[in-house]
Amino acid sequence: MRAVFPGVARCAAWVLALAAPVVFGQGSTVDEIAKYRAALQDGNPAELWEARGEDLWKKPRGPKSVSLEKCDLGLGAGLVKGAYAQLPKYFADADRVMDLETRLVWCMVQSQGYTEADAARNPFGGPNRKSDMEALVAYVAAEARGVKMNVALNHPKEQEAYRLGEKMFYFRGGPHDFACMTCHGDDNKRIRLQDLPNLTKPEGAQLAYTTWPAYRVSQGELRTFQWRLNDCFRQQRFPELVFASDASIALTMFLARNANGAAFNAPAIKR
Amino acid sequence: MQRGHLMLLLGTLPGALGILVGCATAPSDAETSAKATAMLKASFKESGQAKLDRLDQDETQKACSVGAGKAPPKDVVERIEKVNLATIQWPADGKFLGDWKNGEKIAQTGQGMQYSDDPKVPSGANCYACHQLAPAELSYGTIGPSLYQFGKARGYGVDIQKYVYGKVYNAEAYSACSNMPRFGHNRILTEQQIKDVVALLMDSASPVNK
Numbered sequence: 001m002r003a004v005f006p007g008v009a010r011c012a013a014w015v016l017a018l019a020a021p022v023v024f025g026q027g028s029t030v031d032e033i034a035k036y037r038a039a040l041q042d043g044n045p046a047e048l049w050e051a052r053g054e055d056l057w058k059k060p061r062g063p064k065s066v067s068l069e070k071c072d073l074g075l076g077a078g079l080v081k082g083a084y085a086q087l088p089k090y091f092a093d094a095d096r097v098m099d100l101e102t103r104l105v106w107c108m109v110q111s112q113g114y115t116e117a118d119a120a121r122n123p124f125g126g127p128n129r130k131s132d133m134e135a136l137v138a139y140v141a142a143e144a145r146g147v148k149m150n151v152a153l154n155h156p157k158e159q160e161a162y163r164l165g166e167k168m169f170y171f172r173g174g175p176h177d178f179a180c181m182t183c184h185g186d187d188n189k190r191i192r193l194q195d196l197p198n199l200t201k202p203e204g205a206q207l208a209y210t211t212w213p214a215y216r217v218s219q220g221e222l223r224t225f226q227w228r229l230n231d232c233f234r235q236q237r238f239p240e241l242v243f244a245s246d247a248s249i250a251l252t253m254f255l256a257r258n259a260n261g262a263a264f265n266a267p268a269i270k271r
Numbered sequence: 272m273q274r275g276h277l278m279l280l281l282g283t284l285p286g287a288l289g290i291l292v293g294c295a296t297a298p299s300d301a302e303t304s305a306k307a308t309a310m311l312k313a314s315f316k317e318s319g320q321a322k323l324d325r326l327d328q329d330e331t332q333k334a335c336s337v338g339a340g341k342a343p344p345k346d347v348v349e350r351i352e353k354v355n356l357a358t359i360q361w362p363a364d365g366k367f368l369g370d371w372k373n374g375e376k377i378a379q380t381g382q383g384m385q386y387s388d389d390p391k392v393p394s395g396a397n398c399y400a401c402h403q404l405a406p407a408e409l410s411y412g413t414i415g416p417s418l419y420q421f422g423k424a425r426g427y428g429v430d431i432q433k434y435v436y437g438k439v440y441n442a443e444a445y446s447a448c449s450n451m452p453r454f455g456h457n458r459i460l461t462e463q464q465i466k467d468v469v470a471l472l473m474d475s476a477s478p479v480n481k
Contacts, residue, residue, distance in 0.1 A: 159297075160306075163297075163298075163303050164303065164306060164307045164310055166338075167303055167304055167307035167336075168307055168310075168311065170336045170337060170338055170339075171307065171308075171311065171328075171336050172328065172332040172333075172335050172336045173325055173326050173327075173328055173332055174321075174325045174326075174384075175325065175384050175452070175457040175458070175459060176384065176452040176457070176459070177331070177332055177335070177443075177452055177453060177457075178452075179336060181339060182414075182450045183414065185339045186414075188413070189412070189413050189414050190412045190413045190414075191400050191401070191412045191414065192399065192400055192410045192411065192412050193409075193410050193412075194412075196414075200338075200339035233315075234385050234386060234387060235385060237321065237325065237384045237385055238315060238321065238325055238326070239315040239316060239317050239318055239321040239322065239323055239325055239326065239386065240315060240316050240317070240318035240321070240386060241314065241315055242314050242315060242316055245313070245314035245315075246310050246313065246314050247310050247311050247313075247314030247315070248314060250307075250310065
């Protein structure tokens with residue numbers, strides 16, 4: 001806990017430094033941002049979400065007043081360690097490919113007795129509106145830190161989700177003709193000063209996927225991969241991506257599978 | 272009569288077998304595309320100004336939804352450029368240059384068309400998201416080429432002014448499957464706004480050409 005706040009104070013100083021009139025050239029602007037990012041790594045407020053998530057996981061909750069400790073995230077009932085690194089996957093009990101968020105909703109409905117609508121009601125937190133889902137995801141993701149990404153394509157439905165996710169990645173639409181590929185289909189590109197990973201290549205997918213969820217300094221929130229996709233589509237000028245929808249799971253499958261082989265390293269911290 | 276039925280049955284057999292074989296192997300690219308489109312429609316909800324019809328692709332969007340490093344066949348590329356060129360509405364007064372100072376403001380803002388945006392506020396073009404323009408702005412993206420000294424390097428003639436107007440109006444007319452939005456065609460910018468952006472690139476007094 002104590003480690004968290006000096007880091008935040010330091011990054012606030014960097015934000016101020018960056019907001020001051022910029023007098024150096026392009027190359028050094030990028031260097032300064034790299035320094036800012038490095039400074040952020042020291043003390044990640046995501047720890048607060050992880051701790052709250054662990055409590056939520058272990059606490060009896062819902063109409064049936066049971067904990068999630070018997071929830072099967074793919075490795076067996078109650079096994080959390082490393083589970084995030086092999087999701088999404090096919091679950092026979094639901095006969096569906098699920099990412100972590102979808103699986104958590106499933107467990108909240110099946111074992112805790114929530115309605116699906118209640119379980120999925122508040123997926124993304126905001127000011128004065130904490131999201132239990134974000135906390136649970138932070139906890140489960142943190143338990144996979146250092147584990148190699150190992151997403152399987154064994155079941156036909158896993159293979160189908162991957163193929164559909166790939167199609168979705170290249171799907172151009174909306175008033176701006178944007179697809180995921182518009183920004184994430186080439187090497188060494190930026191929007192403004194923000195580096196864009198090339199998600200069509202393993203190195204880019206690995207770098208991106210293994211660093212979500214992340215604490216976003218600019219938002220003061222821990223953000224999940226479902227949030228990341230939701231906000232990409234907002235900027236793509238698409239309608240709103242429905243939380244835990246088939247398309248969100250298929251696209252996650254495409255990106256998570258492309259990240260196979262890299263060590264998972266989240267929750268991370270980003271600007 | 273019976274034989275007729277038998278013939279009919281036999282006639283449908285190869286088709287039925289084809290379907291069975293099709294199920295056992297990977298689906299065709301067209302089948303996957305159709306399924307992906309259906310999945311998309313079921314996975315989004317309308318929000319603010321962003322309605323579900325934004326998922327209905329036009330011919331250009333469909334043809335350009337191809338994988339990394341791929342391009343449509345040459346005849347399709349030619350058709351996309353022809354169809355899009357025909358959409359350009361040239362200024363009635365024949366003038367292409369607006370006010371580069373307004374153009375700079377339009378180039379700086381990315382407001383517009385997101386479901387979180389106020390539809391009453393005019394959209395920007397967000398040129399700096401992808402292009403270098405005026406040298407004072409260091410926060411520029413690199414998805415598109417640098418446009419610094421665009422007019423100075425090419426000359427300020429009317430032909431080039433017209434080209435820039437057309438390119439901003441509908442980039443697909445000049446380069447099929449370009450990453451650049453069709454600002455005029457899709458009513459992101461007004462005619463006057465496009466002229467202002469053209470001036471940012473083509474007015475000799477613009478900081479882009481300093």
